Amino acid sequence: MNGKLLKISKNDQPDDHLSRQAFLREIMDEDATSLWQQAENQGETWALARRIRLQEQKQPASAQQKTKDVISDKVSGGFISRRQKLIDLKKAKKIHHYTALYIGNDPQTIEGLTSLLDDFECEHTGNPKQALEILSHKTFTSIIIEYDLPMANAIQFLNTFGTFCSLNEQIVAILVPKTVDPSNKKIAARLGVKLWLEKPFASHVLTSCIKRLVEKSHEP
Amino acid sequence: MSPENPSRVFNIVDRTATVLVIENNISLRSLYNNVLKSLGYTHIYTTNEISIALGVLESEVVDWVLCSPQTENKLNIYHLLNMCIKYDGLKETLITTTLSDSEKKHIPHITALGCFSWFLSKSTEDHIRSSLEEIIRRIKIYKCDPTLITLSFLEDFLRDSQKHSELINTYRNLMSLYPGNTALLLKMAESQLLAGKKKEGSLTLQQACTMNIAAKPEAQSIADKYLSGVLPSISSGSTDQNPFGLKECFICKIDDSSKEVIENLFTETFAPFKYFSSSENCLDDCEKTVGPDLLISGWWNDGLNTAAFLQRFRIMKPHSVIVIIAHKLDSAEIALLNEMNCAVVLKPPLLRDKFLETLVWLIQQDNRPLEKSFLIIKIRQSLESGKIDRAIKFKESLQSNPLASQGDILLSTSEILLKQGNYEASLAIAIDALKYGGDSVACLNTMGRSFLKLGKFDKAFQAFDQAQELSPLNVKRLCSMAEASFELGGDVSDLLIEASIIDENSRAVKSTEAKTKIASGNTNAGRNILAQLSSIKDIIAYLNNKAVTAALDRKYDEAVALYEQALESVPDLHAKYRTVVNYNLGILHLRMGQMDQAEKVLQRCVPKEDASISEKASQLLENIKQARAANKQLKMMEKEAPPPFQLNEEHLKKIKRGIRLAKVETIINKGERCLYHIFYSPEKLKIVLESLSYLPSFKVKESIELDNKKVFL
Numbered sequence: 001m002n003g004k005l006l007k008i009s010k011n012d013q014p015d016d017h018l019s020r021q022a023f024l025r026e027i028m029d030e031d032a033t034s035l036w037q038q039a040e041n042q043g044e045t046w047a048l049a050r051r052i053r054l055q056e057q058k059q060p061a062s063a064q065q066k067t068k069d070v071i072s073d074k075v076s077g078g079f080i081s082r083r084q085k086l087i088d089l090k091k092a093k094k095i096h097h098y099t100a101l102y103i104g105n106d107p108q109t110i111e112g113l114t115s116l117l118d119d120f121e122c123e124h125t126g127n128p129k130q131a132l133e134i135l136s137h138k139t140f141t142s143i144i145i146e147y148d149l150p151m152a153n154a155i156q157f158l159n160t161f162g163t164f165c166s167l168n169e170q171i172v173a174i175l176v177p178k179t180v181d182p183s184n185k186k187i188a189a190r191l192g193v194k195l196w197l198e199k200p201f202a203s204h205v206l207t208s209c210i211k212r213l214v215e216k217s218h219e220p
Numbered sequence: 221m222s223p224e225n226p227s228r229v230f231n232i233v234d235r236t237a238t239v240l241v242i243e244n245n246i247s248l249r250s251l252y253n254n255v256l257k258s259l260g261y262t263h264i265y266t267t268n269e270i271s272i273a274l275g276v277l278e279s280e281v282v283d284w285v286l287c288s289p290q291t292e293n294k295l296n297i298y299h300l301l302n303m304c305i306k307y308d309g310l311k312e313t314l315i316t317t318t319l320s321d322s323e324k325k326h327i328p329h330i331t332a333l334g335c336f337s338w339f340l341s342k343s344t345e346d347h348i349r350s351s352l353e354e355i356i357r358r359i360k361i362y363k364c365d366p367t368l369i370t371l372s373f374l375e376d377f378l379r380d381s382q383k384h385s386e387l388i389n390t391y392r393n394l395m396s397l398y399p400g401n402t403a404l405l406l407k408m409a410e411s412q413l414l415a416g417k418k419k420e421g422s423l424t425l426q427q428a429c430t431m432n433i434a435a436k437p438e439a440q441s442i443a444d445k446y447l448s449g450v451l452p453s454i455s456s457g458s459t460d461q462n463p464f465g466l467k468e469c470f471i472c473k474i475d476d477s478s479k480e481v482i483e484n485l486f487t488e489t490f491a492p493f494k495y496f497s498s499s500e501n502c503l504d505d506c507e508k509t510v511g512p513d514l515l516i517s518g519w520w521n522d523g524l525n526t527a528a529f530l531q532r533f534r535i536m537k538p539h540s541v542i543v544i545i546a547h548k549l550d551s552a553e554i555a556l557l558n559e560m561n562c563a564v565v566l567k568p569p570l571l572r573d574k575f576l577e578t579l580v581w582l583i584q585q586d587n588r589p590l591e592k593s594f595l596i597i598k599i600r601q602s603l604e605s606g607k608i609d610r611a612i613k614f615k616e617s618l619q620s621n622p623l624a625s626q627g628d629i630l631l632s633t634s635e636i637l638l639k640q641g642n643y644e645a646s647l648a649i650a651i652d653a654l655k656y657g658g659d660s661v662a663c664l665n666t667m668g669r670s671f672l673k674l675g676k677f678d679k680a681f682q683a684f685d686q687a688q689e690l691s692p693l694n695v696k697r698l699c700s701m702a703e704a705s706f707e708l709g710g711d712v713s714d715l716l717i718e719a720s721i722i723d724e725n726s727r728a729v730k731s732t733e734a735k736t737k738i739a740s741g742n743t744n745a746g747r748n749i750l751a752q753l754s755s756i757k758d759i760i761a762y763l764n765n766k767a768v769t770a771a772l773d774r775k776y777d778e779a780v781a782l783y784e785q786a787l788e789s790v791p792d793l794h795a796k797y798r799t800v801v802n803y804n805l806g807i808l809h810l811r812m813g814q815m816d817q818a819e820k821v822l823q824r825c826v827p828k829e830d831a832s833i834s835e836k837a838s839q840l841l842e843n844i845k846q847a848r849a850a851n852k853q854l855k856m857m858e859k860e861a862p863p864p865f866q867l868n869e870e871h872l873k874k875i876k877r878g879i880r881l882a883k884v885e886t887i888i889n890k891g892e893r894c895l896y897h898i899f900y901s902p903e904k905l906k907i908v909l910e911s912l913s914y915l916p917s918f919k920v921k922e923s924i925e926l927d928n929k930k931v932f933l
Contacts, residue, residue: 014627014657023686024651027667027679028867046660049689080550082692086721092521093721 019046045079052081091121099123099139100210103131103157104146109175112203113144126150128157135161142171142210147180155184158191171213173206175199228283228312229364233356235260237283242266242273242300243318244288248343252286255348259356270295271916277310279921279930285315288341289323289330291907297326298911301333305896308886309920314366314894316355327377328386329908334888334896336366337373367397370894375407384415386902393898396465397891399583400576402428402435405463406442413446422452423459423490430488431463431576462491464583468511469493472502472529474518474545474568481570482516499529506536513539514582519546519553527553527693528723530560535727538604541586543578545570555661555691561597588891589614592623599632603639611636612883627658634666636881643673644865645879648872661691672700674865675769677707695719699732703762706736727753735762738789739782746789760786760797764804772861776812783808799829803837810840810856818854819844 014020018039023046025032039047080088102113105126113122123140125131128149135143145154152160154174173195174188185196195209231237239261243249249266256264265280267273270290276282289297297317304310317330318341327338337358339351355369362368371390378387391408398404405428412421425439429451436451443451471482471493479495486493494512496502506512515533519526530542542562549557549565557565563582566575585594595618602611615632618624630653637646647670654663664687671680681704684697691697698719702712712732719729730749738746738759750756763786770779783805790797802824809818818840825837847854890897901908923930 014625016660017657020654020657020660023664024654027651027682028869046690053689078548078550080552080692082552082689085550085552085692086718089521089525089527089721092525093523093724 016044016046018042019044019050022047049079049081053083056081056083100142100144101125101131101134101138101140102144103128103149103154104144104175106146106175108203109144109146109206112206128152128160131157132161140170141214142173144173144175144206144210147174147176155187155191158188158193162191171195171210173197173210173213175206228314229359229366229369231283232314233359233364235262237261238263238265238280240265240267240273240276240280240282240285240287242268242270242285242287242290244268244290244293245343248341251343251345251348255345255352259349259352269293270297270300273300274916274918277313278919279923282313284336285313286318287315288318289326291323291326295916296907296911297330297335298333298908299914299916301330301335302912302915303918305334305888305893306886306915307918308883309918311886311888311893324377325905327374328899328901329905331370331374331895331899332901334893336370336894366894367394367891367898374895374899379411379414384411386899387411388415388417390895390899392461392465393890394465395461395463396583396587397898399464400431400580401463402432405431406435406438408461409439410442410446413442418447420459420461422447422450424461425451427461427463427489459490460492462489464489464491464579465587466491466583467513468509469514469516470496470502470505470512472496472499472515472517473520474516478518478545478566478568478570481572481575485572485576499524499526503529503532503536506533511540512537513586514541514543516543516545519544519549524724525722527556528695528726530556530562531695531723532726534560539601541582543582552692556693558659559661559665559691559694561600563594563597588889589617590621592618592621592628595621595624596628596632599635603635606639608636608639609883609885610887611639612881613887613889615881625657627653627656627663630656631658631663631666633879633881634670635662637879638666638670638673640882642879643670644875646670647674648875649879651872652876661687664690665697668697668700668704672704676865676867677704679867680704681708693722695723695726696728698722699726699728702732703735706739712736731756731759734759734789738763738785739766741781741785743785743788746785747791750789751791751793756790756794756797760790760800764801767804767808771808771811772859776808779808780805796829799825799833799837803833806837806840807856810854811858813853813855815844815847815854 016039018035022032022035022039025035036047036050040051100113100122102109102122102124103126104124110124113124123134125134126149128151145157147154149157154176158172170192172191172193174193175197176184177199188196194213197206197209228237239256241249241252241256241264243252243266246268249268253264253266265273265276265282267276270287271294273285273287274295277285285300287297287300291297297315301315304313304315314336315330315334317326317335317338319326319338320341324340330338337355339354340347342348358369358372362372371394374390375387378384378390388408388411391404391411394404395401405424409421409424409428412418412424422443425443428435429439440449440451443449469486469491471479473496474482483493483495485491494505496505499517515537517526517530526544533540533542542557542560544557544562544565545568546553546565547567554565563586564578566578585591589595589598595614598614599611599618602608602614611632615629615636618632619629630649634646634649634653637643637649647667650658650663650666650670654660654667664683668680668683668687671677671683681701684701684704688694688697688701698715702715702719705715706712716729716733719726719732723729730753734746734749734753734756737743737749750759753759763782767779767782767786770776770782783801786801787798787805790801802821806818806822806825809815809821822837822841822844825834827834844854888896925931
């Protein structure tokens with residue numbers, strides 16, 4: 001028997017053997033946390049894919065990418081998660097393919113928008129000037145603006161933006177701290193703002209409001 | 221070399237074969253014995269008739285039988301050949317028939333039944349010796365391939381008797397087993413020319429030269445002999461024969477350069493193909509035709525994407541070979557291709573020679589699988605079409621494949637058990653398969669399906685969900701997950717949306733949506749979906765099973781409600797199912813002891829909708845009538861619910877101890893027993909028909925060695 005045959009002999013550990021054990025333990029209602037951890041440490045594809053899924057539910061995109069890169073090195077053609085695959089398919093089919101621009105610098109909102117709005121291609125900038133530049137050559141389905149921006153507030157920004165172009169069908173949302181005078185809400189509405197959301201709010205509140213507004217705007 | 225165990229032929233060459241001589245004539249019998257001994261054979265049994273020979277065959281592993289036709293006896297050569305086809309213990313035994321001049325008429329018939337070779341029996345030692353030496357010589361020439369060895373004997377016979385057409389048909393049938401084999405093509409060309417079919421013969425010569433340029437000198441010499449030296453040009457003429465034995469090939473949306481290579485090759489070799497620039501059109505054609513036996517497809521993500529296309533294609537054509545041509549595929553796409561039993565992925569640009577080589581290899585493996593991956597594909601394809609015995613046979617080949625892991629074998633066993641309806645055993649083995657390295661997605665899928673059948677919906681969901689993480693494009697699995705989730709009282713919409721993203725108009729998604737809508741009482745929505753489907757058989761079966769399960773759990777109201785919801789949902793288009801549902805509801809009322817309600821419901825069964833069910837309903841109505849006349853209550857037996865499945869190590873161990881894979885019949889595929897299934901005798905002799913109608917019983921005797929002696933148990 002040559003080396004090649006020995007390598008694939010029946011006694012070899014299968015790929016992902018720790019992950020397999022961990023899963024079987026889970027299915028028997030036993031705790032498998034440490035086995036999953038060991039499997040991740042061994043760089044097992046299955047365990048890392050599971051890690052990505054957990055990260056997709058609650059961790060920053062940067063951490064997800066790191067794990068994806070580790071698996072992609074091992075998988076020919078590159079690893080893709082179930083969630084990412086669906087996003088890609090939707091994009092390819094142009095199903096509910098909406099774009100959003102977030103103007104602001106709140107890390108929680110950025111994370112919430114990138115991880116929860118599957119249907120959205122989201123861009124962000126913290127600089128109102130840069131935002132104007134982006135908006136001058138690209139149309140977004142929705143624009144989400146922090147009330148407090150450097151150099152201007154959201155209403156001032158929208159006033160400036162309005163002198164260049166109209167909001168048309170775009171959904172504009174303003175995220176406001178509690179300290180802002182509620183009378184500004186009327187001014188914002190006149191400027192075409194469809195959502196006035198007071199902070200703090202759970203990340204899914206923003207996304208579900210935006211989705212609802214977008215879907216509503218597409219209804220005949 | 222034959223893919224089936226070729227050791228019997230080897231044993232003949234190296235003289236280690238156990239030989240059994242069956243000959244009435246005592247002097248001829250002893251002559252055979254002497255000659256065989258002089259040739260170096262040491263394990264020889266002789267007997268005068270087949271009925272006695274069966275005793276030897278049941279107790280010894282006999283490699284080679286030399287047998288006269290014995291047509292005057294109760295058991296003759298046809299009985300013996302038929303037994304070799306029907307019984308596992310004899311399927312590798314090679315039969316050589318010894319014939320007198322007047323018995324030559326039997327040659328086509330014994331060949332069609334898998335006879336290995338034959339020779340004319342003359343009572344001289346020299347003649348017998350030279351006949352046996354000729355068999356050994358041909359075994360060496362044809363490298364121990366029994367099919368080609370038998371073919372060489374058949375060629376002699378058919379050419380002598382000027383039966384060229386029969387020989388041409390045999391060559392054609394052999395092309396899928398020996399795709400692109402130039403020697404066979406040249407022989408076929410010569411037979412066609414001898415039969416006066418000049419056009420076909422010259423095209424076959426062209427095909428041989430296209431397949432292998434080295435065949436040109438021999439093709440030229442045949443052309444010199446029959447075509448006045450003119451070897452026609454490649455593009456001339458048309459023929460329905462091709463060197464791959466392909467019936468039809470569909471090519472769908474591939475890159476231009478690959479398309480050119482494949483189209484040129486297929487055009488030159490007269491392989492039939494159709495190109496589709498739309499996957500929808502390709503599926504439409506699949507629905508209308510038997511073919512294709514080969515699908516070559518590109519990979520795209522827009523419109524009806526390849527993931528959806530392949531899944532729909534597979535439902536229609538579970539046996540076609542799938543080849544994908546794609547630059548780069550991600551892990552999800554590769555995993556789906558694996559699940560769809562895709563044979564190979566080729567990277568463009570295609571090179572003609574390389575593609576030709578791959579094509580030949582693919583067709584060979586599809587017809588006579590030797591490689592692990594093809595054996596696994598064949599097991600799944602057999603199960604898909606309900607051919608469990610065939611699957612078991614391929615699993616046996618997988619077991620003897622040196623590259624198959626314990627996990628692979630366990631997984632196949634588990635898939636077979638699942639198909640046999642032995643869900644507990646299937647689950648227990650699938651768990652072991654996962655442990656020992658079987659393909660993880662397939663193991664998880666089998667576990668999920670077994671859990672689903674065992675009513676363990678949470679576990680089923682867990683296994684499916686994990687499989688979906690590893691292979692996220694499977695629509696059918698998402699539907700199963702939705703069904704499991706529904707049983708658990710969960711939401712199904714997210715899962716069905718996920719499935720729709722992969723395939724917007726999936727029938728499976730619509731079916732699952734209908735099942736869950738109807739079962740939850742939304743009959744209007746259910747009816748609307750059912751009206752869009754061409755068949756609702758699976759949905760009715762699902763609702764019936766659900767009602768039966770509810771009834772077994774003594775939840776009669778729930779069961780009745782399910783049937784009533786089903787009735788409300790059946791649209792006029794599928795009215796025939798109303799009788800089926802009414803009948804089942806009637807039975808349920810009888811089990812509940814509600815004779816009047818049963819009568820009312822059974823009266824709704826009408827022959828116009830389903831004649832056979834309606835007849836059964838009439839019988840039950842008659843029974844109700846009689847019971848009422850006798851002042852009795854007609855009540856059907858209540859069924860007992862099986863005990864709930866326990867998922868624990870101890871129970872799984874117990875299940876595994878009792879597992880047996882029961883095979884009903886022996887299966888011999890084309891090319892596994894000489895020319896059986898390849899050569900067909902044009903007319904049937906009366907004796908053949910009579911002999912084949914009776915199959916003598918046969919059972920291999922188990923034995924053990926005791927003090928160097930064989931003791932039969």
